[in-house]
Amino acid sequence: MGAIVAVILLVSLLAARRVTAPLAGFAAAAERLSVDGQADPLPEEGPRELRAATRAFNRMQARLARFVADRTQMLAAIGHDLRTPITRLRLRAELVDDPEMQRRMLSDLDEMEAMISATLAFARDDAQREPRGRFDLADLLQSLCDDRVDAGHRALYDGPAHAVAEGRTVALRRALANLMDNAIKYGGGFTVRLETGPDGSQHRNALIHIDDDGPGIPEAEFEKVFAPFYRLERSRSRDTGGVGLGLSTARSIIRGHGGDVTLANRAEGGLRATVTLPL
Numbered sequence: 001m002g003a004i005v006a007v008i009l010l011v012s013l014l015a016a017r018r019v020t021a022p023l024a025g026f027a028a029a030a031e032r033l034s035v036d037g038q039a040d041p042l043p044e045e046g047p048r049e050l051r052a053a054t055r056a057f058n059r060m061q062a063r064l065a066r067f068v069a070d071r072t073q074m075l076a077a078i079g080h081d082l083r084t085p086i087t088r089l090r091l092r093a094e095l096v097d098d099p100e101m102q103r104r105m106l107s108d109l110d111e112m113e114a115m116i117s118a119t120l121a122f123a124r125d126d127a128q129r130e131p132r133g134r135f136d137l138a139d140l141l142q143s144l145c146d147d148r149v150d151a152g153h154r155a156l157y158d159g160p161a162h163a164v165a166e167g168r169t170v171a172l173r174r175a176l177a178n179l180m181d182n183a184i185k186y187g188g189g190f191t192v193r194l195e196t197g198p199d200g201s202q203h204r205n206a207l208i209h210i211d212d213d214g215p216g217i218p219e220a221e222f223e224k225v226f227a228p229f230y231r232l233e234r235s236r237s238r239d240t241g242g243v244g245l246g247l248s249t250a251r252s253i254i255r256g257h258g259g260d261v262t263l264a265n266r267a268e269g270g271l272r273a274t275v276t277l278p279l
């Protein structure tokens with residue numbers, strides 16, 4: 001009896017393992033897809049039902065990737081095609097007699113061209129998706145600060161000397177640079193603080209705070225400033241340059257890494273932009 005029970009136990013354990021091991025791989029792949037839309041398709045293995053689920057999952061992933069690519073392509077096409085009518089308008093504006101009216105028309109056309117260039121740059125960078133790799137996040141933040149100090153701005157790094165992370169360095173660099181440049185443009189300088197969770201835990205996050213001493217942003221505008229081309233009224237009138245793509249680009253890149261950006265007004269005054277990034 002003992003021997004039979006032992007054999008039955010062993011066989012059922014093996015059978016259960018055969019089913020659950022690929023399931024664990026399946027769950028890991030779903031998690032990976034949420035962070036990286038370009039992850040490799042899953043190998044179709046295991047019991048029949050799981051193979052069917054894997055196939056459906058791979059198809060869904062391929063469709064999502066194609067959908068995103070199509071949208072980006074469309075954005076690029078619209079941006080590109082708008083250039084011709086703008087050039088025509090510019091020629092016509094040259095024929096306007098009223099000099100004040102002409103100046104305003106040309107300045108509007110300049111603004112439209114800047115928006116289109118920024119849109120095209122966004123579409124282009126998104127299209128050439130760089131591969132993910134390991135890099136030192138602390139190094140990246142320090143070098144971003146150094147560049148800004150060299151340009152004569154106040155930029156302070158506070159955090160560990162090293163923090164290994166994974167992702168697309170060029171894109172992340174641009175996202176963080178956008179947040180820092182906002183802090184400089186609207187807040188006169190910043191301190192960036194990096195915190196990482198305890199080593200060895202499974203879901204470690206990096207927390208990056210970028211604090212400035214500027215006027216902050218009214219709480220009702222927190223979501224709106226992430227919309228493409230949205231700028232607060234005072235930034236338009238102060239003529240700080242920029243088209244209003246900085247925050248939306250930053251958020252799209254950071255969300256593409258499974259993280260997020262949030263804004264808060266600091267009690268001491270100024271804005272705090274917080275980036276969470278899974279390590």
Ligand SMILES: Nc1ncnc2c1ncn2[C@@H]1O[C@H](COP(=O)(O)OP(=O)(O)OP(=O)(O)O)[C@@H](O)[C@H]1O
Pocket residue numbers: 178182183186187212214215216217225226230231232233235236241242243244245246247248271
């Ligand atoms: N640190 C900040 N302090 C105060 N206001 C800010 C700050 N960062 C952003 N804003 C406001 O949010 C708006 C949107 O920022 P975003 O970076 O998207 O665009 P931009 O800086 O105007 O232009 P771009 O980044 O494309 O050059 C800004 O115009 C500004 O009004």
Ligand SMILES: [Mg+2]
Pocket residue numbers: 178181182242245246247
């Ligand atoms: Mg900006």
